[in-house]
Amino acid sequence: MSLVPAPVTAIHLDHISKSFTLDGGGTIAALGEVTLKIDKGEFVALLGPSGCGKSTILRLVAALEEPSTGAVTIEGRAPVELSRQHRLGVAFQDHALLPWLTIAQNVALPYQLAGKPVDKARVSALIALVGLAGFEAARPKQLSGGMRQRASIARALVLKPDVLLLDEPFGALDAVTRRQMNVELQRIWSEQRITTLLVTHAVDEALFLADRVVVMTGRPGKILKTVEVPFARPRHPDVTREPRFHELVDELTLALEPAGGHG
Amino acid sequence: MTKMLKTFVSRYWGVAGVLLFWQAWVTITGVNSIVVPHPIDVARDIVTEPGVYLSNGSQTLFLAALGLVLGMALGTLVAVLAWSSDILSGILTPLGLVFSSVPVVALIPIIARLFGYDVKTVLAIVVIISFFPAFVFTSAGLKTLPAGSDDLFRVFGASRWTRFVRLVLPSAVPNWMIAFRLAAPPAVLSAMVAEFLMGTSGLGYLFRSAASNFQTDRAFGTSVVATIISVICFGLALSAERAVLKRWT
Amino acid sequence: MKHRQRIRTITLGAIGIALFLALWELIGIRGWAGLTWPPLSTVLAFLFDPSRRPLFLRAMTASFSMIAFGYAIGLVLGLAAAALGHLVPPLRPGLDRLASIIHAIPTIALAPLFIVLLSRELTGMAIAALGVFFVIYVSATSGLAASSAAHRDLFQVFGTSRLTQLRRLDMPAALPALVSGMKYAVPAAFIGAILGEWFGSSRGLGLLMVSAMQNFQIPLLWSAVLIASTASLLIFGLMSLAERLAYERYR
Numbered sequence: 001m002s003l004v005p006a007p008v009t010a011i012h013l014d015h016i017s018k019s020f021t022l023d024g025g026g027t028i029a030a031l032g033e034v035t036l037k038i039d040k041g042e043f044v045a046l047l048g049p050s051g052c053g054k055s056t057i058l059r060l061v062a063a064l065e066e067p068s069t070g071a072v073t074i075e076g077r078a079p080v081e082l083s084r085q086h087r088l089g090v091a092f093q094d095h096a097l098l099p100w101l102t103i104a105q106n107v108a109l110p111y112q113l114a115g116k117p118v119d120k121a122r123v124s125a126l127i128a129l130v131g132l133a134g135f136e137a138a139r140p141k142q143l144s145g146g147m148r149q150r151a152s153i154a155r156a157l158v159l160k161p162d163v164l165l166l167d168e169p170f171g172a173l174d175a176v177t178r179r180q181m182n183v184e185l186q187r188i189w190s191e192q193r194i195t196t197l198l199v200t201h202a203v204d205e206a207l208f209l210a211d212r213v214v215v216m217t218g219r220p221g222k223i224l225k226t227v228e229v230p231f232a233r234p235r236h237p238d239v240t241r242e243p244r245f246h247e248l249v250d251e252l253t254l255a256l257e258p259a260g261g262h263g
Numbered sequence: 264m265t266k267m268l269k270t271f272v273s274r275y276w277g278v279a280g281v282l283l284f285w286q287a288w289v290t291i292t293g294v295n296s297i298v299v300p301h302p303i304d305v306a307r308d309i310v311t312e313p314g315v316y317l318s319n320g321s322q323t324l325f326l327a328a329l330g331l332v333l334g335m336a337l338g339t340l341v342a343v344l345a346w347s348s349d350i351l352s353g354i355l356t357p358l359g360l361v362f363s364s365v366p367v368v369a370l371i372p373i374i375a376r377l378f379g380y381d382v383k384t385v386l387a388i389v390v391i392i393s394f395f396p397a398f399v400f401t402s403a404g405l406k407t408l409p410a411g412s413d414d415l416f417r418v419f420g421a422s423r424w425t426r427f428v429r430l431v432l433p434s435a436v437p438n439w440m441i442a443f444r445l446a447a448p449p450a451v452l453s454a455m456v457a458e459f460l461m462g463t464s465g466l467g468y469l470f471r472s473a474a475s476n477f478q479t480d481r482a483f484g485t486s487v488v489a490t491i492i493s494v495i496c497f498g499l500a501l502s503a504e505r506a507v508l509k510r511w512t
Numbered sequence: 513m514k515h516r517q518r519i520r521t522i523t524l525g526a527i528g529i530a531l532f533l534a535l536w537e538l539i540g541i542r543g544w545a546g547l548t549w550p551p552l553s554t555v556l557a558f559l560f561d562p563s564r565r566p567l568f569l570r571a572m573t574a575s576f577s578m579i580a581f582g583y584a585i586g587l588v589l590g591l592a593a594a595a596l597g598h599l600v601p602p603l604r605p606g607l608d609r610l611a612s613i614i615h616a617i618p619t620i621a622l623a624p625l626f627i628v629l630l631s632r633e634l635t636g637m638a639i640a641a642l643g644v645f646f647v648i649y650v651s652a653t654s655g656l657a658a659s660s661a662a663h664r665d666l667f668q669v670f671g672t673s674r675l676t677q678l679r680r681l682d683m684p685a686a687l688p689a690l691v692s693g694m695k696y697a698v699p700a701a702f703i704g705a706i707l708g709e710w711f712g713s714s715r716g717l718g719l720l721m722v723s724a725m726q727n728f729q730i731p732l733l734w735s736a737v738l739i740a741s742t743a744s745l746l747i748f749g750l751m752s753l754a755e756r757l758a759y760e761r762y763r
Contacts, residue, residue, distance in 0.1 A: 062418045083420040090418040096411030100511045113421035265619035277610030319591035353524025364748035365741040366702035372725035376548040497616035
């Protein structure tokens with residue numbers, strides 16, 4: 001017997017594909033055949049250009065879409081069962097905060113959607129964790145873009161989800177804020193270690209946050225290569241200045257270039 | 264003090280200009296005061312006989328307000344019903360569009376004939392006139408959800424009812440307030456027009472009897488009171504809309 | 513998907529309108545709403561009876577010319593006021609107030625003023641013009657604010673005069689909103705003209721409605737309302753097409 005417990009598969013994409021019907025009646029394949037296993041407590045980043053089907057994968061795991069062929073399971077069950085049991089957490093590029101609720105009410109919203117009593121202590125602890133203490137009574141429009149995304153991350157975590165889904169959560173932010181948010185998310189995640197699927201097109205973001213980076217190519221979406229990220233956790237921002245980090249950035253950037261897919 | 268005066272002039276130069284034009288026109292052309300009364304005569308009639316204006320004005324205001332509330336409620340209810348069923352929505356939405364592109368005020372004589380010359384008919388007319396904007400705007404509002412919120416509610420496993428109460432209804436509030444603001448002046452207008460056509464009671468009736476008795480100062484006085492009521496209603500609806508939108512969006 | 517959706521929308525809409533017309537007919541035939549609700553077929557037969565053609569033609573000519581003139585006057589005044597407020601910004605607040613007060617006034621209250629200022633016959637036109645003025649003023653001012661800040665900066669860097677900017681940038685950018693406004697001004701013009709005619713005009717569809725109402729000429733009453741509604745609906749529909757073109761070209 002090994003001293004390290006054998007990894008348990010949390011998310012399993014089993015030979016899935018997805019095609020959409022067009023206006024004229026033709027079909028377009030958004031996703032070719034994709035197979036991927038994500039372990040419990042693992043942070044996986046899906047990296048690829050826009051239109052490579054990475055968001056489609058996230059939507060399949062979130063039970064927002066059904067695969068055309070194959071099956072998606074989370075701990076052996078269909079994703080829709082988990083969403084019905086309120087065990088998924090999600091944050092989109094659009095912060096999707098409700099404009100008529102305060103920050104505290106927005107973060108507490110998942111409790112109400114689940115029909116559970118609001119755990120006020122947890123809500124304020126999470127607001128503090130994402131660095132929004134003092135802004136509980138503010139409304140989303142009074143906050144900056146970065147602060148809104150912090151609130152939407154807090155909302156994604158509030159129910160202690162089994163799986164965290166992040167769809168370009170910092171895609172609309174400027175480079176400086178984005179970097180700062182990556183550092184914060186890394187700190188928060190290292191405390192909770194929830195199985196996480198991050199969709200992004202930023203190479204350094206994927207490398208800094210994930211345990212494993214899955215590179216995808218488009219039309220139809222396929223997995224090009226998988227890279228294990230060697231840096232220990234918790235990760236200090238200085239990691240991004242190490243030579244090994246730069247080598248990996250170069251490797252992934254090359255893989256993302258159109259010619260890289262064929263070379 | 265000068266600052267207040269400046270703000271006042273910049274906001275009301277248009278209105279003041281129209282009033283000055285009226286007074287100047289009467290003075291210069293020297294029209295008989297039976298045809299066009301001086302603004303001062305009109306003011307005197309209002310001040311000396313406030314009872315007539317007050318009783319008729321409050322009746323019109325009451326009918327307009329009650330009809331507006333009932334019409335908004337009915338329009339919202341039908342919009343929610345249409346929202347709950349794709350087929351019902353597909354059938355009702357174009358009808359709503361047809362009625363909002365038609366001069367609905369022209370329906371007043373038909374409704375008056377259908378329901379009979381009565382105060383209740385005035386109320387029915389205001390309800391029907393207020394119904395259409397409420398239905399059209401609330402329907403649109405129920406469909407304009409904040410970006411990404413629909414996916415969010417699904418991933419968090421919200422039930423259909425929770426989604427309706429916590430997302431769909433609140434999303435319709437801004438549009439509902441627009442409908443309220445848009446429907447307020449026509450509510451007062453249609454109440455007055457109905458009273459005028461049927462000759463029951465209220466400001467419309469006062470207007471009609473004054474005009475037919477050549478009491479021009481009374482007729483213009485009624486105009487002034489009706490305008491004040493309507494402007495106040497519109498102003499209230501507008502500030503309600505602004506207050507809600509500030510908190511809601 | 514979209515194509516099928518569209519067919520579905522059109523089918524359901526047609527069913528809705530057919531149901532409405534069938535219900536109108538049925539209520540009339542069964543007499544559920546009393547004698548004052550005629551079946552659609554009765555109204556149509558009455559409307560298209562050749563002997564009544566001169567009557568309706570006369571009323572339509574009178575009303576439609578008042579509507580057209582009122583619409584044109586309201587359009588010109590609304591555009592002029594919006595352009596004035598745009599070119600001379602200090603005048604904006606006063607114009608805004610005046611427009612919203614004009615909107616809030618129950619137009620019927622202005623009828624006595626118009627009767628003495630103009631004449632009984634022209635009152636409808638004046639009320640129509642006021643209604644149109646408000647809708648056009650509001651849509652034109654919001655349209656004139658629609659040009660993007662980047663475009664305005666570009667014109668300023670090129671040293672363009674305010675008038676040239678109005679002609680080359682602000683007006684094209686305002687066009688979609690303006691055409692929408694022109695669409696919504698159509699029912700407003702009809703309402704204004706009919707209201708004015710109720711106030712003692714000697715011609716027009718409005719007069720026909722009121723006298724038919726008072727004399728229990730039920731098919732005549734419904735015919736007059738149907739003519740006004742159909743005409744408004746048709747012009748509104750044409751304006752919707754123009755609106756779609758404007759949005760495609762200028763947005």
